[in-house]
Amino acid sequence: MNPRPDGFARRLIVLGAAAGIALGVWPADRPRRIGYISFFPRPSPGVVPIFDAFFAGMRDQGYEEGRDYVMDWRHTGGKPETEGFDAHAVALASDGVDLFWCVTTAAAMAAKRATSTIPIVFSGVSDPVTSGLVSSLARPEGNLTGLSAVDDELHGKRLELLRDLLPQAREVAVLWMPLVATHRTELTQIEAVAPRLGIRVQRVELNRVEDIVAVIPPLARTGTDALFILPAGWHVYSSGELVAAATQARLPCIGTERYHHAGGALLTYGADIAALARRAAGYVDRIFKGAKPGDLPVQQPNRFELLINLKAAQALGVAVPGSLLLRANEVVR
Template sequence: MWKSRAVLAAMMGVALSAPALAQTKTVAITAIVEHPALDATRDGVIDALKAAGFTPGENLKVEYQSAQGNPATAAQIARQFVGARPDVIVPISTPSAQAVVAATRDIPVVFTAVTDPVSAQLVRSMDKPGANVTGVSDMAPVGEHVALIQEIVPGAKRLGVVFNPGEPNSVAMVNVLKEEAAKRGLTVVNAAANKSADVQTAARSLVGKADAIYVPLDNTVVSALEGLLAVGAQAKLPVFSADTDSVVRGTVASLGFDYRQVGRQTGEVVVRVLKGEKPGDLPATYARGTDLFINPKAAAAMGVTIPDAVAKRATKTVGQ
């Protein structure tokens, strides 16, 4: 009898001390558009959840929706998610994060792949975000990007940039780009693309006006990157990107983040929230780590050669 009671007590102790992992949690993920960097971020979030014991189909339900590049759809998805009352909402990209934050004041929100969370009015500050929101910023090392472009295209004087003026993250990056370019004797030439269908035309407008093109962390432009790359190859105008996933698709080079790792870093925050911590008490952070990706084949197609010094520093070479 004593043994039976002891075993029963032990079993009850395990049950009472079992973490919330035994309960099914719901994480709703949304992105403004589908492209490799944002998709990798989403997958990284799920990686981190699995590593922490949250398994889809067992004790975790993951919902995902893309706004297909439409801000109105992003707002609709945000309202739908809020109505469903998930445990955490993870918006990927600035437009999706703004839509979600505007839709709820009580459901925990952990944003990711947002360039400037403060300027986007998602948090009061990075150290003390407050309210129900925290997340991970992917502010790129723009100054290092400019230095890399000059190293590969040493004669460059004018740097073209294609971006969507309607994306706050892009505007923030372009402003930083202008500052960093000016420090290094470069001028920046803007080309606006308000929607994906405008990207190739915007790129063509830079032919003869720029010595290289820079693609910021702009969802509109990255989702239509192939059209821009075609212009670069035709005009022998080298195209560089802020994200490394675009190098795999055909830009010359980038110093940036492994977006799957950015997702994992975000997922670690989501896990903390699922276990009871308040988002507003968790500092918003910047993505960790930088990778140098180069694409010699793309460089050759666009009329430039990647110097040996750059090639030796590369963490990944693609397009060979």
């Protein structure tokens, strides 16, 4: 009997594996590959809580990195622009990753443009419907699902906290990025609530970390009383520089994500995005076991954090009311 050529045998193996993946059953003899797109290389453990939470969530589901899955981490070399995300997403899809995990809207959109078949799980994105990631929260359809950080009343609550913290504040600069689709909706929500609290809103574009030195210092000379920071992907790694520039300009910072708190923002209120990342691992597990992403409803946050930095308050000469300290989930002293 003549043996089949090696090349033919290899093609059969590849085709068999592909068929298994299409049916939702991954080969048991290799780790699953999870693609991730970032601005920066993978951080060391303990540096960025959201990543530690995801890996902990994977362990909760019985997956050990290296044994059961590997992270294929692609990054733009520290550049805050998202132009490179599409190229990385296409490359990951071509290389045959089994699933994308995304923590920014820009990364999830790039993955969506790159593939309509490879599952995409996002966690902590601002508003997946407004951004066009999914058609609805209940029935996302297609190859995407995950966890959203959106809450329609969240920005109003943040402004109320700002008023409690800085009762004399009259003008607040909202830092935003025009290219982030959800920022326009969030700005509209903020501007609708602000007059009721006696606050004027000044829109201030801040697109890149390189722009901080040109944008922040002049605000201190225009009557601005505080900065309200809308979330952006590059803030995960550069919020410290942003907050330091604001502190030097004597401007209190109100943050929306835990990484703003880690960067030194005076007050931060938002969804617990680390908890969302940990919960995302549950969706990864269900998809690896055969579930279709489009059948899994997008989950919303069930835990919000009030984080206060008393060191920042002291540096700025701000007296934090005891009522806020009692409500805080975490206080840096």
